[in-house]
Amino acid sequence: xxxxxxxxxxxxxxxxxxxxxxxxxxxxxxxxxxxxxxxxxxxxxxxxxxxxxxxxxxxxxxxxxxxxxxxxxxxxxxxxxxxxxxxxxxxxxxxxxxxxxxxxxxxxxxxxxxxxxxxxxxxxxxxxxxxxxxxxxxxxxxxxxxxxxxxxxxxxxxxxxxxxxxxxxxxxxxxxxxxxxxxxxxxxxxxxxxxxxxxxxxxxxxxxxxxxxxxxxxxxxxxxxxxxxxxxxxxxxxxxxxxxxxxxxxxxxxxxxxxxxxxxxxxxxxxxxxxxxxxxxxxxxxxxxxxxxxxxxxxxxxxxxxxxxxxxxxxxxxxxxxxxxxxxxxxxxxxxxxxxxxxxxxxxxxxxxxxxxxxxxxxxxxxxxxxxxxxxxxxxxxxx
Numbered sequence: 001x002x003x004x005x006x007x008x009x010x011x012x013x014x015x016x017x018x019x020x021x022x023x024x025x026x027x028x029x030x031x032x033x034x035x036x037x038x039x040x041x042x043x044x045x046x047x048x049x050x051x052x053x054x055x056x057x058x059x060x061x062x063x064x065x066x067x068x069x070x071x072x073x074x075x076x077x078x079x080x081x082x083x084x085x086x087x088x089x090x091x092x093x094x095x096x097x098x099x100x101x102x103x104x105x106x107x108x109x110x111x112x113x114x115x116x117x118x119x120x121x122x123x124x125x126x127x128x129x130x131x132x133x134x135x136x137x138x139x140x141x142x143x144x145x146x147x148x149x150x151x152x153x154x155x156x157x158x159x160x161x162x163x164x165x166x167x168x169x170x171x172x173x174x175x176x177x178x179x180x181x182x183x184x185x186x187x188x189x190x191x192x193x194x195x196x197x198x199x200x201x202x203x204x205x206x207x208x209x210x211x212x213x214x215x216x217x218x219x220x221x222x223x224x225x226x227x228x229x230x231x232x233x234x235x236x237x238x239x240x241x242x243x244x245x246x247x248x249x250x251x252x253x254x255x256x257x258x259x260x261x262x263x264x265x266x267x268x269x270x271x272x273x274x275x276x277x278x279x280x281x282x283x284x285x286x287x288x289x290x291x292x293x294x295x296x297x298x299x300x301x302x303x304x305x306x307x308x309x310x311x312x313x314x315x316x317x318x319x320x321x322x323x324x325x326x327x328x329x330x331x332x333x334x335x336x337x338x339x340x341x342x343x344x345x346x347x348x349x350x351x352x353x354x355x356x357x358x359x360x361x362x363x364x365x366x367x368x369x370x371x372x373x374x375x376x377x378x379x380x381x382x383x384x
């Protein structure tokens with residue numbers, strides 16, 4: 001099934017989720033669908049405050065780089081080749097191996113194959129996380145938009161939407177936190193005071209983001225804590241499977257003795273690569289490095305005037321809980337360990353507050369030509 005003409009993707013969510021054999025196309029469609037939902041929410045609520053789907057658009061587009069496996073293999077392979085510590089430990093292991101099994105096919109370039117293996121693992125983790133969040137949240141926001149078909153929110157429909165969300169903690173598959181987020185979003189739609197409306201939107205976005213990040217926890221940990229030891233072990237075994245059976249005990253023992261150093265050096269290299277490559281978010285006009293200072297939007301203050309001073313109690317609770325207050329207004333909210341939920345949320349809440357009124361994020365994530373191809377069910381040529 002393909003789409004034959006460009007249109008909103010909000011009625012094709014089930015089709016998008018089902019594209020298991022086309023992960024690249026599915027990611028592009030997820031990104032576009034988030035944008036469509038973002039635009040629809042801005043249409044019914046006004047564009048003054050961005051919604052969670054707006055931020056999800058750019059997070060999904062950034063994730064696409066890794067789902068397409070475009071950057072990680074070459075970055076990691078180059079970094080391993082450039083690491084004197086890794087090369088020295090690998091050379092020591094291979095020299096000893098030659099002394100045991102002169103016919104081994106293992107070479108330094110063989111050990112560098114872990115770059116492709118790790119990249120595949122990372123791509124799989126990011127693909128699964130991207131899909132899990134989209135398949136749960138996109139239908140909820142699509143239902144939310146439909147509440148405004150009559151011009152004002154349908155109260156009975158809103159109650160049905162809230163009651164459809166499962167009671168329970170997010171970590172156990174529950175949606176109680178998501179329900180609270182939707183209650184704040186509905187409150188924002190009814191709120192006439194601009195400052196209180198902005199605060200409701202901030203809380204709605206932050207609580208949705210927290211629910212999302214709890215869902216993503218295992219995928220984020222799996223991406224950053226790549227299985228280096230297993231990957232290197234498989235390469236070592238694969239290139240020595242032709243050794244005489246009597247040598248296998250010595251080959252295994254050699255890896256147990258010297259492989260630990262190879263693994264340790266490779267893990268150090270991967271940590272640097274993952275921090276530089278995975279902890280980024282590309283938004284219009286900027287690439288944000290999630291472990292560094294949060295910069296202001298172009299030609300704007302770090303926090304919009306309407307959110308400079310936060311006095312809403314729910315917003316304050318979230319900001320204080322995750323130490324995202326940034327009292328000096330310097331954007332000093334970077335996460336040093338992205339696997340930690342509290343550190344991620346510190347940055348995410350500050351980011352939502354900083355960009356909530358930035359209209360640049362409402363722009364289309366793809367060119368007109370790319371958009372037409374994507375909604376027709378094709379992967380466009382060229383850079384995405």
